[in-house]
Amino acid sequence: QKEVEQDPGPLSVPEGAIVSLNCTYSNSAFQYFMWYRQYSRKGPELLMYTYSSGNKEDGRFTAQVDKSSKYISLFIRDSQPSDSATYLCAMRRVLTGGGNKLTFGTGTQLKVEL
Amino acid sequence: GAVVSQHPSWVICKSGTSVKIECRSLDFQATTMFWYRQFPKQSLMLMATSNEGSKATYEQGVEKDKFLINHASLTLSTLTVTSAHPEDSSFYICSAFSGGKNIQYFGAGTRLSVL
Numbered sequence: 001q002k003e004v005e006q007d008p009g010p011l012s013v014p015e016g017a018i019v020s021l022n023c024t025y026s027n028s029a030f031q032y033f034m035w036y037r038q039y040s041r042k043g044p045e046l047l048m049y050t051y052s053s054g055n056k057e058d059g060r061f062t063a064q065v066d067k068s069s070k071y072i073s074l075f076i077r078d079s080q081p082s083d084s085a086t087y088l089c090a091m092r093r094v095l096t097g098g099g100n101k102l103t104f105g106t107g108t109q110l111k112v113e114l
Numbered sequence: 115g116a117v118v119s120q121h122p123s124w125v126i127c128k129s130g131t132s133v134k135i136e137c138r139s140l141d142f143q144a145t146t147m148f149w150y151r152q153f154p155k156q157s158l159m160l161m162a163t164s165n166e167g168s169k170a171t172y173e174q175g176v177e178k179d180k181f182l183i184n185h186a187s188l189t190l191s192t193l194t195v196t197s198a199h200p201e202d203s204s205f206y207i208c209s210a211f212s213g214g215k216n217i218q219y220f221g222a223g224t225r226l227s228v229l
Contacts, residue, residue, distance in 0.1 A: 036220070088158070100146060
């Protein structure tokens with residue numbers, strides 16, 4: 001079983017829809033949770049960064065972390081065609097004893113159609 | 115956000131030659147940088163952790179003599195693919211860890227094509 005599970009998609013939605021992307025994980029030592037967006041043939045770009053449980057909002061993006069369920073989500077409101085990309089969840093343990101290596105999900109390919 | 119510059123963005127080389135890829139953190143110092151490899155439609159695969167002033171730590175299955183990593187300063191790490199072969203063709207991505215922000219920032223990636 002992988003440490004981080006993420007549905008690879010593809011996920012296709014109409015413009016303006018609310019998109020929900022999710023990851024589950026098995027390692028309870030993970031404390032830092034990130035969402036990266038990756039366009040084709042480009043490096044990942046950090047979208048959201050959350051420490052421990054809770055919600056965080058930034059513009060059209062909302063990240064949620066539920067450590068009790070080992071489940072994280074990224075919501076995109078009013079989705080746009082420019083949001084079409086692969087979304088990678090990533091997480092890591094605290095620095096002491098765990099370094100700062102990231103463990104990634106497989107990425108979900110999202111397409112927002114006109 | 116912080117900027118990580120990766121160069122070149124695309125390189126084509128003949129089989130048997132060596133290729134060097136540079137990764138620079140432009141507005142912060144990075145004691146730790148990472149090198150990843152990504153195959154089409156797959157996630158990032160960590161190859162090695164590059165530590166400033168010391169030897170890199172390679173992941174299991176990654177040949178350290180094949181993929182030479184040098185982290186000579188707090189803003190520069192290089193990956194050299196030695197004696198490249200067609201099977202080394204891939205997308206290589208570096209990242210730099212900002213201790214101040216506790217975040218890993220990524221470069222734009224290098225597409226390597228070995229003929």
